Amino acid sequence: MDKRSQDIAALITKHEALFTDMSDRIWGFAEPRFQEYQSSELQQKVLADLGFSIRAGLAGQETAFIAEWGSGKPVIAILGEFDALSGLSQKADVTEHDPVEAGGQGHGCGHHLLGAGSAAAATAVKEYMEQNDIPGTIRYYGCPAEENAGGKAFLVRDGLFDDCDIAITWHPSTVNQVSLGSSLANFRVFYTFHGTSAHAAGSPHLGRSALDAVEIMNVGVNYMREHMISQARVHYAVTDSGGTAPNVVQSRAQVLYAIRAPKVTQVQELKRRIDNIAKGAALITETTVEIKQVSAYSDLITNKVIAARLDAHLRNFVPIDYTEEELEYARRFTAVTTQMDRDNLVGSIKKLLPKAEAERWLREPILNVVAPSVDMGAGGSTDVGDVSWVVPTAQLTTATWAPATAAHSWQATAQGCSSNAHKAMFAASKAMACAVLDFMTDPELVAAARAQWIEDLDGETYPNPLPEGYMPEIW
Ligand SMILES: [Zn+2]
Structure with a gap:
């Protein structure tokens, strides 16, 4: 030395x-x-x-x-x-x-x-x-x-x-x-669904479930995995499941996604596709979705x-x-x-x-x-x-x-x-x-x-x- x-x-x-x-x-x-x-x-x-x-x-x-x-x-x-x-x-x-x-x-x-x-x-x-x-x-x-x-x-x-x-x-x-x-580029994005609450047994036809939308979105993203580059990583946490009562149609539910890939541009492209899946889930369930990105790592x-x-x-x-x-x-x-x-x-x-x-x-x-x-x-x-x-x-x-x-x-x-x-x-x-x-x-x-x-x-x-x-x- x-x-x-x-x-x-x-x-x-x-x-x-x-x-x-x-x-x-x-x-x-x-x-x-x-x-x-x-x-x-x-x-x-x-x-x-x-x-x-x-x-x-x-x-x-x-x-x-x-x-x-x-x-x-x-x-x-x-x-x-x-x-x-x-x-x-x-x-x-x-x-x-x-x-x-x-x-x-x-x-x-x-x-x-x-x-x-x-x-x-x-x-x-x-x-x-x-x-x-x-x-x-x-x-x-x-x-x-x-x-x-x-x-x-x-x-x-x-x-x-x-x-x-x-x-x-x-x-x-x-x-x-x-x-x-x-290291992998990484975005964190909240998807918040808003639906209509109702009695889940008495008047289920009047409810529009935000939790259904979260589940359908996650299924959609899991099908997307087969069609993304193998180095990409997508994971999620359900940050609001809409409450603990199964007999209430959940009017609000939220999922947080982490979207990763080797390049920021690849993450941007994956996010565009995941945004579309969220919008599709909202359409299927007649709910609305708010999309909010809260962080970005290059x-x-x-x-x-x-x-x-x-x-x-x-x-x-x-x-x-x-x-x-x-x-x-x-x-x-x-x-x-x-x-x-x-x-x-x-x-x-x-x-x-x-x-x-x-x-x-x-x-x-x-x-x-x-x-x-x-x-x-x-x-x-x-x-x-x-x-x-x-x-x-x-x-x-x-x-x-x-x-x-x-x-x-x-x-x-x-x-x-x-x-x-x-x-x-x-x-x-x-x-x-x-x-x-x-x-x-x-x-x-x-x-x-x-x-x-x-x-x-x-x-x-x-x-x-x-x-x-x-x-x-x-x-
Ligand atoms: Zn550390």
């Missing part, structure tokens, strides 16, 4: 207690999308105290903020998050499902670590630039509502990334890796130039030095994953590593190795995708969770304040800070990332998939 990387790592180590505390407190706040008031305030206060200037309340999002230090070019963004997920409340370090609050929110995707780890990286970059008189601007973006609402799409739409040259972020995981993969364009720098630096900070207690902790949590999750992990690792190495690592209690930087294929969606359409962007993952732990699970929430999670978070912080300094000090590297980005865009521009004029809302 070169001297600069060592110095940057030391700056992160110096602030370990501060950012561990930030992460743990945000885990405790467990605030859901657009309601991350305490989490955002805590991050703003810590970063302001460290000398960053703060702009808060951005793009119609009260909890969004930018912490900035320095001036002039390049402008480099480190992205952070802090939103929790509903239904994933869970006591820390407990290996059985035991919520802090039944049905409450929990950090089952590790966004408390994501935000604190990114803030730590931004702080180390600032302090290194100060000590070494390096020109340029470092920004930390406090991005609300990654889950279910795609908060970054609003920030992008309002031009808050327009002057950025490079964007870097990370995500908690079970593997240490700089993936070259994309597909991720991973910048290979940035990814290569992240990968090189991550290899300096992994393997991580775990204690025997920490390895035992990981073993206990892998023991409470499902057999399907464990089988899935074995499949993934065998794809990533040569057979003998894969078998060796699968016997280890933690995947304490940097997996090759390859494209693992798109599954989920992220609003980092929207940023990647306007700024060259790449991200890494580190193994904050025991092998086979599923994201969006109580097991992930439970491990969120462990020393394993903190160590993996700081490995991410160090790799990101070192990569940021590479770009901060080398205009040719910034130009190379930009040239790669223009090539990847291949003449396309940001599809800006949010409905015109739509503002963030809590739904």
